Amino acid sequence: LIFLFGKNILMVLFDLDNKTLIQAMKYLQPMTFYVLLQLIIFAYTSTCKVLNKTKIILYISIFSSILDVTLDYIFVMGKFGMPKIGVEFVGYSTIFTMFISILLYSYFLREQIKFDLKCLSNYFKNTLNHFKLSIPLILQEIIDGSVYGLFVNMILVRLGTIDYAGYVIINTIIGLLFLFKYVYGSAVLS
Secondary structure, X not given: OXXXXXXXXXXXXXXXXHHHHHHHHHHHOHHHHHHHHHHHHHHHHHHHHHOXXXXXXXXXXXXXXHHHHHHHHHHHHOOOOOOOOOOHHHHHHHHHHHHHHHHHHHHHOOOOOOOOHHHXXXXXXXXXXXXXXXXXXXXXXXXXXXHHHHHHHHHHHHHOHHHHHHHHHHHHHHHHHHHHHXXXXXXXXX
């Protein structure tokens, strides 16, 4: 939806002006693949947790975070003789580092993940059953995680850029404070 209608969504829902809309679209275009790559990474990290190989998650997460920040610094600011690309590169660097993470997970889990054509029909049958059972959870997550957040962001963006920036900063600080809760919860689940 974002790939096809991203510009219209930003114009109608967020009421962005031309300059802000152009910057948002430059960031949003590469980020259309974010959800797909995040789902693959989630499957790999879940596999690592089941196999009790959580160090792999730690090492790959640290590496990809450092790589992402380094690429952003070099190309957004134009350091070390590289061209100054600006904000639009942030989306590309995020997708690139996610792709590198997937390659690293594929390498480290190559022995544990086997693809068997004989089991393919059972795999799809089980996937369909799991999907049917999880429809209520999917709908709840879409409403709670996406629609609600979209609605709040839509209101705040219309108030002004400074107000929205303040909200994002405060929300990030609160997220950092909750980090320990998420780490503990993830450890308990594992």
